[in-house]
Amino acid sequence: MQVLYTASAQATGDGRDGHVRTTDGTVDLDLAIPKEMGGAGGAANPEQLFAAGYAACFHSALRLVARKAKADVSGSVVEAEVGIGPNGSGGFGLAVTLVVDLPAVERAAAEQLVETAHQVCPYSNATRGNIEVALTVRETAAA
Template identity: 40%
Template sequence: MEQHKAIYTAKVQTIGSSNGTARSVDGRFKDLLAPPDAEAPDTRPEQLFAAGWSACFEGAMQLAARKMNVLLPPGFAINTEIDLQDATDGYFLGARLKVSLPELERNVAQAIIDAAHQTCLYASATRSNIHVALSFS
């Protein structure tokens, strides 16, 4: 079996579930977590997931654009929405990634987004178990 070398390991400890605290072992990250019905300004775990997915997708788009010899427009953005949904047999997630690629031709933008969706680690990790909707403007 092929050996893989980790290039980074995130180490986070949570205490108190989604009504507690998450902190990285190195102390660089600490956040209070809140349940879905909380009105407090604390962070929902789904927000952290959306932030990670957006960052990963942006990196995958940059890689795809480089391979296609396309310069991404300045200020391109990804708005990621993660839904926590309730079903009779438990909770599940849904995701919507809305990509803003001003100034790019529609077919070029679509090719970059499609390639990013194939290579983004979050998209790969959730493939077939989270409904994902991609759109762009």
């Protein structure tokens, strides 16, 4: 693979109760363990960062495949839900649900676009076979 861009970030402090910063300074955030996991909450966490990245990346892939299919993706939205929990082997794992709104596309076509985007998206390709990823087309799809 020819690398076109490399992002670099550093984590300091106590990991999930620490700080992250990209080397260029565009991301600079305190982190906190969510209350649901016994922490104080009130700051970003790695799952939120992963969800934001996956949603943006998948939306970009979706728009790419939609352009090729000449589909109207105006008003489209991608929401990534990232869950974390014990994996049964002493560690933790992630589960992702991608919820896609394509209000101007008929449901069957929307489902096909989402599935095709899932084959194109770098996050989907990186996680395939490693974590559960569910794809959902919200009921706002055109009738």
